[in-house]
Amino acid sequence: MKIGVIGTGAMGSGMAANLIKAGHDVTVWDRTSGKTVKLVAQGATRAETPADAFGGDAVITMLANDEAVRAVIVDGGVLGHARNTIHVISSTISVAFAQELEDIHRKHDVPYVAAPVLGRPDLAESGALNALAAGQEGAVARVTPLLHAFAKQVWPVGPRPHQANAIKLACNFVLAAAIEAMAEASVLAERHGVAPAALIDILTGSLFASPAYKTYGPAVVGRKFEPAGFPLPYGLKDIRQAMAAAENAGAPMPFAAVVHDNLVDAMAHGDGQKDWSAFAAVAWRRAGLH
Amino acid sequence: MKIGVIGTGAMGSGMAANLIKAGHDVTVWDRTSGKTVKLVAQGATRAETPADAFGGDAVITMLANDEAVRAVIVDGGVLGHARNTIHVISSTISVAFAQELEDIHRKHDVPYVAAPVLGRPDLAESGALNALAAGQEGAVARVTPLLHAFAKQVWPVGPRPHQANAIKLACNFVLAAAIEAMAEASVLAERHGVAPAALIDILTGSLFASPAYKTYGPAVVGRKFEPAGFPLPYGLKDIRQAMAAAENAGAPMPFAAVVHDNLVDAMAHGDGQKDWSAFAAVAWRRAGLH
């Protein structure tokens, strides 16, 4: 298939590389043209403008946030270049913006599938992401094989695109909650003379033997927050968006509020360049352990 | 070995049965003598008093809480009946009480191992619990084979008994946090038209493929809180004790505070007979979903 990929940062480039490997004809665009060089060497075509990437069977947009998607897709007016093209947006964007985008795509008669992904750049590269997918059934069905190029599992969540964004935010929230829980429990252990690493061993060796705890547990207790697989300001954005979606939906989320405050605390302590899990350090700091 | 088991409720009877199966000479005592009938049929000897059970190589106490342990062990004065007996307390008791018990055992020159367990009655019966163990190294080493009769894993956590209790409380707290996180995320999903069960499938099919989420996830989203594997007032007690230990140790635990309030909320809504995970219903109630 003829596929456009808009946004070839850490995540998008891994996804594009896997689409090329899967045999698709891939056209790439990025604001920073240097980011497309390696993909072109792998067989991609470089588009001069986002619109040039927007004419094949499907386009996958993987830009950083609401603002970037708005600038390139909405203000940039690329939807007018679609020719039976399905637009897949894999960015983690706000639920409200996804709802607005649904209207905009309908006006341009462009099928819109939201397909945010779970996983970091290394999983994008190895094709082992998890992808959520929401949108009109036919459109989701048509792009599912594409998503499988970089996702080991594709989870359809509903007929309206914003539903996938809500679920993505919910998943990131559950992950943030696991990080906070490990942090608070670790400080409790440390203050009782037990090495937090021993607690993590017990957790991941019993009820919590899953990637979330195995990946983040050692980082939390060792307070190793660099390199930043997912920078802290992005994590703050996701939790803020989860809270905004919850507010609009009438759902109090007290855990999200605690995590939010700790992310703000971490930002105020200069951790904006670190991995988002760096908010775990707040528990140590508040207990007077530096 | 000659083993006493004090307290043969849902957990203690499963543990005692496995000790019998493992070939030990087991003497059992329970305040409610009817609870020992089945074990006697399996080969146990029934003790008339706790003191009668307190004279072999080791005694395992599995009473409900601080009050029960204080009444039977401390006020009952059984420690004077020890004859080179190691005392293993598997009850989930408070850190402060474990510290007090350490002093009391030292005065009676009785080795004391705290060995609280992770898992519900079904795992006690199948011998698949996880046991934490803390106390003097020699004593822990001697009772570890006993613990393996009912625990698939034994985790030594330190030289002082209360450390095992602190870690047990920390583990239960992490579990409670996972339940609350699933509840809040589920309401967010439901309010966006996505079945919470689909969210749990995604979580347990990706980053959260562990017993904690697989066991409690369906209960949370289906709001199935009966039968009570672990009654809610016990969960409230554990979180209260985690907060007390944290206060004494100088560790703020905002997640524990949220869970505590929700457990109190659940009690106030008449859920005291349900499983402790019933506090998950608070998220639905607060969102106006009944």
Place this chain on the structure above:
Amino acid sequence: MKIGVIGTGAMGSGMAANLIKAGHDVTVWDRTSGKTVKLVAQGATRAETPADAFGGDAVITMLANDEAVRAVIVDGGVLGHARNTIHVISSTISVAFAQELEDIHRKHDVPYVAAPVLGRPDLAESGALNALAAGQEGAVARVTPLLHAFAKQVWPVGPRPHQANAIKLACNFVLAAAIEAMAEASVLAERHGVAPAALIDILTGSLFASPAYKTYGPAVVGRKFEPAGFPLPYGLKDIRQAMAAAENAGAPMPFAAVVHDNLVDAMAHGDGQKDWSAFAAVAWRRAGLH
């Protein structure tokens, strides 16, 4: 002086009436022209368009929120009609939008004073509001006598307009916190068989003898939330904006998060038409008292 008043709802009409009484030549505009009838009878001139109101010595804008101010002032392009006119915005708007408005006014060379007010419609009518004022010193000095027409006190808070908005949000937050504190304390009293009204008497008769507690205390304990002096969605907006300002400023605000969740809870229970203090009912509901 020649004064324009844009937005003559519950608050704006009281303010305009006092400006008329003080002898000013007042031109009024409201999207709903019916709202200006009474003021015209009192001596005001009705403007056909916002621009028609924007040419005297000063204009006071008292529209509902960011969106309304953006629509009328920014998108409506009225600033081009200023003739040495000082623009006073008394709406409670977000800090971020106030910063944006500062830029916009600078480009049009229109002096901009932010002058949000503390108090409800009855105080606007009796001229007993408290006004905060921020902006260039000369501009603030020139409009202070105008503000005194409806405010018994005018508090200068700084040279940049958004500072007044930050302080307004801070004040509303402190008020919300007082409401929540009274609600939680009242439930504690009620659950111990003491009438919450007795508790409020003690508080307002001792350490808390101030309007905030005297006004809201009886409403909280009697759960009288109608008529809505300040509707709940506006309160939710203010707390949300306080949290947004705090996030940008690097300030965790855990109390604000609790209030926010309770406001969301109240909305989810259908209290959107009630006074913002209706979130106090959440404490009763969570304690199982209906």
Place this chain on the structure above:
Amino acid sequence: MKIGVIGTGAMGSGMAANLIKAGHDVTVWDRTSGKTVKLVAQGATRAETPADAFGGDAVITMLANDEAVRAVIVDGGVLGHARNTIHVISSTISVAFAQELEDIHRKHDVPYVAAPVLGRPDLAESGALNALAAGQEGAVARVTPLLHAFAKQVWPVGPRPHQANAIKLACNFVLAAAIEAMAEASVLAERHGVAPAALIDILTGSLFASPAYKTYGPAVVGRKFEPAGFPLPYGLKDIRQAMAAAENAGAPMPFAAVVHDNLVDAMAHGDGQKDWSAFAAVAWRRAGLH
């Protein structure tokens, strides 16, 4: 009247001095006999033992906490020395202990009035405290004139002693909430370039013109927490007891939980010798402002 005063620390000595001034025959006892010297010079009789102070018309106990009251009154067995003596306990004790004390007094047939006071040592000295009073109506009526010796107002709250303790805890909680609210709001102000003192001026000059805000506001924004009018560990005890009472009563108190965590945070940062309001510094610390 013949009055005993048990406990003549900072609060009790001021109360005793006022009873002497009011013409009563006062016998005083304190564990530290040096604390009674000044009162003896003012006309009091020093008792050798608590029992010696427990035989007149009324005894006022003003010991530090549950433990001290238990040691002196319950374990010390002084109630047997009562001769138609009414026992007034002014200590801030837990609700559960007050309920236990009610039983103990009933067994000894000693009328028991709980009369905790609001105010610091300076108000005890000037006779300007507020006293809460609960117990059997006749007993409360008889001791009310005594309480007026040191309290400008006496608030009867109910027929059962523990009710006064519940209300005392509720009042301290409302005060703690006011402190936290001022702290969070002040940091928001400071981060927007507005002096927190200016915010406090606005608050206390408008809706919050009451002693709580006027007394604590300047301390909070100036972070002046010494000398300790009421030491931080006592404040932590009060909030812990409020939460315990709330838990037993089925009342979630999320604000209390936030304050509790901040008090623990303050203790962990070495502020145990400061005034309880020192937990306000947590808001600054978390915002990275030291």
